[in-house]
Amino acid sequence: MILALATCVAAFQPHQGRPAASVKMNGLKEDVAAAALATVAVFSPIAASAADIDNGATIFAGNCAACHAGGNNVIQTEKTLRKEALDSYLDGGRKVESVVYQVTNGKNAMPAFGGRLSDEEIGDVAAYVIDQANGDKWDE
Template sequence: MKFAIFATLLVSASAFSINKADVAKAAAAGAIAFSVAAGPAFAGDVGAGEQIFNANCAACHAGGQNVIMPEKTLEKEALDQYLSGGRSEKSVMTQVTNGKNAMPAFGGRLSEEDIANVASYVISSAEAGWEE
């Protein structure tokens, strides 16, 4: 929406004899700024993810650990090594949705938004070293 407003303002600014090359440069810069600010489409809400994690995942993964398979934690190094696709929100979403090995699938229990929020929380916590 902000990008659309920005583009409209730029187009209407040309009526005031602004150099069209400058307008094009500004529009391109706006598009780049918009895409950077928007981030990935699946980026979730970390706070909501923490609540969902605590209600659904913490029994096995409290503090980023794994009570079933101790080597497969939610710490950065383990996510890089064991998570299909590496350490990313998309990979966590796939794992949570489909499950794997002893981990059940949550795709039928949690909404896509909830899973995106959990993924954001897991990645954010792993980056912070699961410090609370």
Template structure:
């Protein structure tokens, strides 16, 4: 019984560290700076100057299936339609930071 419990506990620890990114790796303060320098010209205050209905407000992100770290990361990295790809311009850490900032601001309704 003790051996089984040890194996289960070890499996849980390995799974936790192997598949979860540490929370301290993302920095929304740095993300705000990246956003200001690269995104604010089109998305100031969570707006969208190109397509007004596809803004960065929480309800619009949810409506268009973009209210997740994965979806926003893909959009920023690869671009889509009028939005350029930032893959070659920003490091992956910068993209992660800006995604954290966008989600944080969406939750605050960009106030």
């Protein structure tokens, strides 16, 4: 990363006819900061967007609520979507990444939704499930 930033600085900073070895360190901080900002601007569209919990609620209602209405589980009643159950039964524990894995791949009686839902939709559902569980909102 540092090498990439240094390369950016060297590429975009004229040396005013001086050899690279004679360029002084004065202003280097500003040059590195400018290169870092340029790097962020170039790569920021690639960064993952924040999950949309409201969209997750809509997707959950259309795809998950038949078995998990109100955070329950109509197939295996002990494996609800409440905090304690997610902590106990979800591979990896109660976190978005674990829910994403479960929804994408399925497990036991739960079908896999990878291929049916986009990665973004699955991420939104996972964020919604964790938000509901963490806030004890399933019975609202």
